[in-house]
Amino acid sequence: MVEILIKPIGIVHSNLKKRADAPKQGKEGAPDAWIEIQKEYTSGLQGLSIGDQIIIITWLHLSNRDILAVHPRGNKNNPLTGVFATRSPNRPNPLGLHKVIIKELSENTLRDGPLEAIDGTPVVDIKISI
Amino acid sequence: MVEILIKPIGIVHSNLKKRADAPKQGKEGAPDAWIEIQKEYTSGLQGLSIGDQIIIITWLHLSNRDILAVHPRGNKNNPLTGVFATRSPNRPNPLGLHKVIIKELSENTLRDGPLEAIDGTPVVDIKISI
Secondary structure, three states: OOOEEEOOOEEEEOOOOOHHHOOOOOOOOOOOEEEEEOHHHHHHHOOOOOOOEEEEEEEOOOOOOOOOEEOHHHOOOOOOEEHHHOOOOOOOOOEEEEEEEEEEEOOOEEEEEOOOOOOOOEEEEEEOOO | OOOEEEOOOEEEEOOOOOHHHOOOOOOOOOOOEEEEEOHHHHHHHOOOOOOOEEEEEEEOOOOOOOOOEEOHHHOOOOOOEEHHHOOOOOOOOOEEEEEEEEEEEOOOEEEEEOOOOOOOOEEEEEEOOO
16 A cells, blocks of 8 residues: 655644643543644635634644554443544544634634644644534 | 654545546535455454444545645635635645445445545545544
């Protein structure tokens, strides 16, 4: 199979500095975060507005890519489950999907939330809806 | 910024052979398709069942990665809009998000739909819900 090269379009700036600080899902109390878009991609933001719901796709860079089964939510009482049947960050290609609302917007940054991705997480795509 | 290497976990087998054949969104009349998972990743499917709704993430390999603004739905009457405010397949990292239902399931294949991705599209991740 081919290999695919992804170029990050931006980066998350967040008060969540460590994985241990982050809730498992955005709606479980995650804060707002800033996303800084790289200069060469900022024209792709044209048309977004404060209040819009968007889907941020991140690269969960601290994940373990060799894990194929997990106990969901890290709870050993949950049966071992294939990662494709979970939302575990550990998976062969650790892409994160985050449904967020835009709170502030400038030429190359957006504040949005709730976002459970930690500080320094690469952003690889932004879409409207699914 | 770092570059990120994605390893496809599988491939789409579909009766949709060309982009021109494919509806823009799955719910716009797309057929079911088969997804074949590569041998080394099949244990990641454990726990999925027929009837489950999942999110397939594909790599839309025929997309133009240099386009940052489009007329939504290819309609010139729609104002030029940044790709991050659209669902255009053309974008710096052409990841496709597809919400589908599992119709059949075996050790290394699943039939699911509706899926607008064409035959030969690489599959890069599978998740439950968003």
